[in-house]
Amino acid sequence: MNNKKLVALTFDDGPNLTTTMDVLDLIEHYEITASFYVVGNNINSETEKAMQRAVSLGCEIENHSRTHSVMTEFTAEQIIDEINFTSDKVEAAVGRRPKFFRPPYIAFNQLMYDTIDMTFICGNGAEDYNDEVSAEERYKRIMEQVCDGMVILLHDMAGNFRTVEALKMLIPKLLEEGYEFVTTSELFERSGVTPQPNTIYTNVHQ
Numbered sequence: 738m739n740n741k742k743l744v745a746l747t748f749d750d751g752p753n754l755t756t757t758m759d760v761l762d763l764i765e766h767y768e769i770t771a772s773f774y775v776v777g778n779n780i781n782s783e784t785e786k787a788m789q790r791a792v793s794l795g796c797e798i799e800n801h802s803r804t805h806s807v808m809t810e811f812t813a814e815q816i817i818d819e820i821n822f823t824s825d826k827v828e829a830a831v832g833r834r835p836k837f838f839r840p841p842y843i844a845f846n847q848l849m850y851d852t853i854d855m856t857f858i859c860g861n862g863a864e865d866y867n868d869e870v871s872a873e874e875r876y877k878r879i880m881e882q883v884c885d886g887m888v889i890l891l892h893d894m895a896g897n898f899r900t901v902e903a904l905k906m907l908i909p910k911l912l913e914e915g916y917e918f919v920t921t922s923e924l925f926e927r928s929g930v931t932p933q934p935n936t937i938y939t940n941v942h943q
């Protein structure tokens with residue numbers, strides 16, 4: 738019986754060859770894993786190398802739409818295109834089709850639940866897309882919320898060096914506190930939780 742506390746570190750809005758790579762350097766250094774929720778339109782023959790490196794380190798690539806739009810205004814056809822475009826690109830690059838979806842802006846509705854055959858994931862974040870939130874503050878906000886089974890929601894968008902700085906404090910602190918970093922899939926599997934439809938998860942024990 739493994740009674741370690743589990744946490745899933747997740748990143749939105751990549752892939753890119755700058756911040757994504759900086760995050761991967763830390764993941765490699767600390768020998769942990771994470772999940773990257775990618776935007777399909779950011780995937781090209783260069784940036785797919787970042788996804789391939791992530792997978793080689795034990796990370797998983799998940800789906801954060803094609804165009805990063807507010808999808809609650811979309812028809813079923815548009816929703817399907819957002820999902821399949823990105824999942825097809827990810828599968829072509831890394832050989833595994835995403836199983837989890839994070840709606841852009843955490844905007845979702847019943848049509849999206851009915852149309853997207855994936856588990857919806859939210860998470861607790863630190864407003865780390867806002868340049869006015871310092872690295873120290875990002876670290877503090879995550880530490881205030883962290884608990885067993887939680888999804889940590891951060892962003893590896895290009896130029897987001899404050900989150901890279903926050904991770905340099907956050908990762909060793911969570912390891913010291915006995916947390917094990919797992920992918921989104923592992924978070925469910927290791928916690929013995931079966932993902933349910935019509936549900937968006939911030940913590941598998943919610």
Ligand SMILES: [Zn+2]
Pocket residue numbers: 749750801805841842
């Ligand atoms: Zn996003």
